[in-house]
Amino acid sequence: MPVFKAIKMSDSVYWVGAIDWKIREFHGYSTLRGSTYNAYLILAEKVTLMDAVKAPFRDELLARIASVIDPQKIDYLVSNHSEMDHTGCLPEILAAVKPEKVFASVMGARTIPKHFALKQGITPVKSGDEISLGNKTLSFLETRMLHWPDSMFSYLKEDKILFSQDAFGMHLATEERYADEIPADILDYESKKYFANILLPYASQVSSLVDKFPSLGLEIKTIAPDHGPIWRSGFEALMGQYRSLAAQKPTRKALVVYDTMWHSTERMARAIEEGLREGGAQARLLPLSCTHRSEVAYEILEAGALIVGSPTLNNQLLPTLADTLTYLKGLRPRNLIGTAFGSYGWSGESPAQLQAFLEEMKIEIVGKPVKANYVPGKDVLDECFAMGMAVAERLQEVV
Numbered sequence: 001m002p003v004f005k006a007i008k009m010s011d012s013v014y015w016v017g018a019i020d021w022k023i024r025e026f027h028g029y030s031t032l033r034g035s036t037y038n039a040y041l042i043l044a045e046k047v048t049l050m051d052a053v054k055a056p057f058r059d060e061l062l063a064r065i066a067s068v069i070d071p072q073k074i075d076y077l078v079s080n081h082s083e084m085d086h087t088g089c090l091p092e093i094l095a096a097v098k099p100e101k102v103f104a105s106v107m108g109a110r111t112i113p114k115h116f117a118l119k120q121g122i123t124p125v126k127s128g129d130e131i132s133l134g135n136k137t138l139s140f141l142e143t144r145m146l147h148w149p150d151s152m153f154s155y156l157k158e159d160k161i162l163f164s165q166d167a168f169g170m171h172l173a174t175e176e177r178y179a180d181e182i183p184a185d186i187l188d189y190e191s192k193k194y195f196a197n198i199l200l201p202y203a204s205q206v207s208s209l210v211d212k213f214p215s216l217g218l219e220i221k222t223i224a225p226d227h228g229p230i231w232r233s234g235f236e237a238l239m240g241q242y243r244s245l246a247a248q249k250p251t252r253k254a255l256v257v258y259d260t261m262w263h264s265t266e267r268m269a270r271a272i273e274e275g276l277r278e279g280g281a282q283a284r285l286l287p288l289s290c291t292h293r294s295e296v297a298y299e300i301l302e303a304g305a306l307i308v309g310s311p312t313l314n315n316q317l318l319p320t321l322a323d324t325l326t327y328l329k330g331l332r333p334r335n336l337i338g339t340a341f342g343s344y345g346w347s348g349e350s351p352a353q354l355q356a357f358l359e360e361m362k363i364e365i366v367g368k369p370v371k372a373n374y375v376p377g378k379d380v381l382d383e384c385f386a387m388g389m390a391v392a393e394r395l396q397e398v399v
Helices: 055-066 090-097 106-115 184-216 235-247 264-278 293-300 319-331 350-360 378-398
Strands: 013-015 018-020 035-037 040-042 048-050 076-079 101-105 123-125 130-132 137-142 152-156 161-163 222-224 253-258 282-287 305-309 337-344 370-373
Touching (some): 055 090, 076 090, 101 106, 184 235, 184 319, 253 264, 253 319, 264 282, 264 305, 264 370, 264 378, 282 293, 305 319, 305 350, 337 350, 337 378, 370 378
Parallel strands (some): 076 101, 101 123, 253 282
Antiparallel strands (some): 018 035, 040 048, 137 152, 152 161
16 A cells, blocks of 8 residues: 655644545546545644545545554544535544544534434534634634535634635645645646636625635635645735636637537538637637537636537437536526527427527527528528627627
8 A cells, every 4th residue: 555644734734635646527527637635634732634535535544644643643523515525434534533523514514414324423613613722723614605505614823724625726636735836827727627617606605705805814824725736825816816707707708619410510610700700709619529518617717608509419409518508507607698509400499499598597699599401501601600790799898
């Protein structure tokens, strides 16, 4: 078995999490760079473990803890978030460690017992509560719906560490534990992709939290999330990025998301692309034959328009479009305009079905859907070009 070591963060705090190099799918989100499940050990008079890890990584967690201290010397365990990637091995950890107390948010204290038949009770904490670790103090801030009802932050006052659970995280497996050790372009991409696929439905709560944060009076030296690297600098930029992403201010970028069977819908998409560019918009074509739904979510995060196209198959739109639009609808992007297009042989229902999706997503519809019977001729391609121009002109008005 590999020798797993804890990584020292301060005189009394260690990273003791797990690195998942192999994961490539996280409930609908492509994680091409893997992920981490971060847990933290506080060596206070009351030794405290902050979160656990996904079930298959229990031994890695225990080995890292054991490199610093006998796991049975842990007095307290704090669960900031009850999702299984942070609590999957909780029953086994409790059996091995036998802590005096387990703390979770008010909602977490209700949720965790529904996951596991635990013999040990859970002590609920709410915003403003503090617990003494003897020579150190933990305080708590409930962050409901960021991104589960049970989510909360914990703050170690003496070390000025904010344990931020899934906020300010990303899915990124690296040997480097700190954000400033990782190339800035990778950080920017993975941070935005994480926000788009995890936090976007809760953008209003993100805005409220970021606006509220200065009034909390927390002096922060380190932000320690439950996924990805630890932040020890750049906090203002990080908060600014979250504030900007949560606002979802539209840009001149227009996404053309489509799939095709015999290239007719693809020809229409290319004509729309040309119209968008002619109208001054930044066109971004995303063929679903080679684009994952979570990449579309990443692109939509800083876009102003969503144009979707599909041929008709068995009186329906293609499954790839249904999949991606269902996913996007759940993410609830705001401040978009859009329209639909598609080709067909003998029925032609897909453009209307696509438009219905857009309407359900509260996207402002520009013009009417464009349809092509079999292979689009010049007249239909001209319509598609005009559609692109119309969307670009509307973007000029709303951006």
